[in-house]
Amino acid sequence: MDCIATSVLNAVSLSKEEFDREREWSELLPDMLHLVSTRLPDLCDFVRFRVVCKNWHSEAPVSDPPPQLPWLLTRSAAFDNHLQFYSLSHEKFQTLSVTESQGKELMGPSQKYIFASNQACSSLMLINPLTSEEVPLPSIDVDWCFPISTSLNCDGYVAICGGKTESKIQMLGLCHPGEDKWVTIRKALEGCLMIYSKGLYFIYSPETGTTEAIDVTSGVVITAIPPPPTKLNCLVESCGELLGISWDRRSFINQDPDCKIYRLDYEEKFGKWVQISSIGDQILFIDGGQGFSIRARGSIELERNCIFYLGSHELIKFYGVTTTYYLAKFDIETKSWEKKSLPSMEKPGWFLPNHDQ
Template sequence: MDCIAIAVPNAASLSNAKFDGEREWSDLLPDILHLVSKRLPDLCDFFRFRAVCKNWHSESPVSDPPPQLPWLLTRPTSFENQLQFYSLSHDKFLTLSVPESHGMELMGPSQKYVFASDQACSSLMLINPLTGEEVPLPSIDLDWCFPISTSLNCDGYVSICGGKTESKIQTLGLCRPGDNNWTVIRKALEGCLMIYSRGMYYVYSPKTGITEAVDVTSGVVIATISPPPTKLSCLVESCGELLGIFCDHRSLNDPECNIYRLVYEDKFGKWVQISSIGDQILFIDGGQGLSISARGSIESERNCIFYLGSHELIKFDGVTTTYYLAKYDIEARSWEKKSLPSMEKPGWFLPNQYH
């Protein structure tokens, strides 16, 4: 291949060059602005970047933020219209006014949209707390419900679990925004871990260790998966695969964390233990979680699991709950624990959707 010679001016010629004038920061090319905005390590920086001028604002839309660690979403008790987002990267709170969330309970983990419900489940919706966008969902005759996957699945479905106060039978519901009704099946699910993935409900029973793959329309059990070698404490989808996880983050000096992937051979599923999740990062809250790809400024957190945990302290005036973060480095097999500032029922929130 022929080489091409490029003449590069030396420093002397540059110093003698005449310029028409200094270039304004607001006139930076859109491609350069985009590259800069995607390198910002935290959304707080991203919002400050957008606020510099109209040009920077238009070239860095909220719908395309930089890769980052999820925030912890919480609502201050005294501010019904306001939400707080705690940044792990900056160890700071960002407070936003979200009138659309007034009177609603917000539940996660969630990506981009937060699942919101009133006390009677008569008003259900998805809310984007950064833009104020509302996505209405059908009402459902339940006394309580919560999402069993991240709030809007990659195939556009919302999945919930709920029930009646006096009943031992729970309801699994599935719908797409715009549907008039939920597709429901009813099943005894007390104490089970549940997740919706690719047209199936996966229900794990800690009592038996068995996982059932349930058809979402008929309620028929399509497959019964034998117990993994150890119990599971969480089900999470990562890169299109279903992972079962058991981690004991209470004993930091004696790390125990087992990760299993559900694989199918001749239509029979089984849990296979794995030693790495590659470039993924898992964020767990109770029996649920979300997975993101470690890119850009968060590459150093690859192959790690973040657990949101809590402690309850009984006092004379009631029970006080404090929260902490436990990070497990899978390769190093080590735990790191961090106390969190005072929050009200925090949950994971990822402003953008990427895997």
């Protein structure tokens, strides 16, 4: 409660003694409660704020959390219904019981909704862990799948990639929640980076360096975009623009700050990758070949023009392979990496409770 109390006092510009003489904490006016909730620096404080009393709960809706860094989502045990959220600001875990996640694999990175699948991929859905809302998705005939857009895309669609275990051909699927089937196309995609944006799939091939823009309904390749100067490691959408991120994986070992950012300048039948030196007030969060961006404002303003990368190391020990995770932050202006270890987690991934950032 110390952080919450500090935010309250800062918002009303009173000392604690002056505030205590003025009124009871539970009697704060609704406008003041909302102002305080938007100034909390971390989601953990926001969650605690909401459970203080009914008045505070009603004036801090989960649809309007304060500006914040995303949490890292993991489980307390494999496939149980307890999810753990790791706060980068507090460096602590917050545990929530989410019955809807029982027995499902959770995949991200995620904004507001987590993509969830049972082991047979016969049951697909989106889950909001803070509200327990479920958004059912149509079934699809695959043995495995993962999302290639972060939860609900800006135009309301969900895009996935899936396939059969023994097949070299994968399936790209697109649907709007509430529809009864996926719009699918089939293509060899092994090793490729994929993203859905504005009615097109963009498929980057590390082998050739080209990026194909593919119509989602016909599967027709509209154009093949020439390779960028360096190999891409990630595709991410930021403020309606498609960015390609390129780095030397050795930079996480020898601290060589070799990271480049390209923007796709795309018009129908034409396109090229253009290197940029800044992403302005945006922050990128990368996990594998995917990610998302948010605008830096409020308590996270200092993190603007930065990239947060969730990485892993595999250690071979006598009893098997152990995976540890780390967080690397790249400051685009100073071209410098900052790396730190993370506590033990089970397949962590980025989670942001509200995608309207």
